[in-house]
Amino acid sequence: MSIPAAHAVSKRENLPLLPDEVDLVERLMTPESPERIALENLVPEVGTSKAAVLRAAFHAGIDNIRAQALDESYRRMAAEMTDAEHAERRAHTSARRERLAARNDE
Numbered sequence: 842m843s844i845p846a847a848h849a850v851s852k853r854e855n856l857p858l859l860p861d862e863v864d865l866v867e868r869l870m871t872p873e874s875p876e877r878i879a880l881e882n883l884v885p886e887v888g889t890s891k892a893a894v895l896r897a898a899f900h901a902g903i904d905n906i907r908a909q910a911l912d913e914s915y916r917r918m919a920a921e922m923t924d925a926e927h928a929e930r931r932a933h934t935s936a937r938r939e940r941l942a943a944r945n946d947e
Contacts (some may be wrong), residue, residue: 884901
């Protein structure tokens with residue numbers, strides 16, 4: 842994931858934080874904390890400023906939201922498919938697997 846450079850910011854928003862969120866930000870700012878390590882695993886090159894850490898945490902959340910939205914879209918699409926469409930998709934998948942297995946046997 843690429844985080845936009847600070848100069849690319851087009852709008853600043855104020856975000857009031859609850860006390861436990863303030864504590865989390867402090868832990869995210871602490872280099873060896875479990876929270877910071879987790880953030881760095883999710884977002885490479887976090888940076889050291891508070892703004893960079895908050896931006897990284899925000900982007901990690903956005904990535905999670907996008908992934909869950911994609912899952913929900915697939916779930917809805919599957920729910921709207923007819924039985925015939927499900928059968929066609931299964932047949933297509935089965936044929937593809939058979940072709941792949943045949944190639945691997947060669």
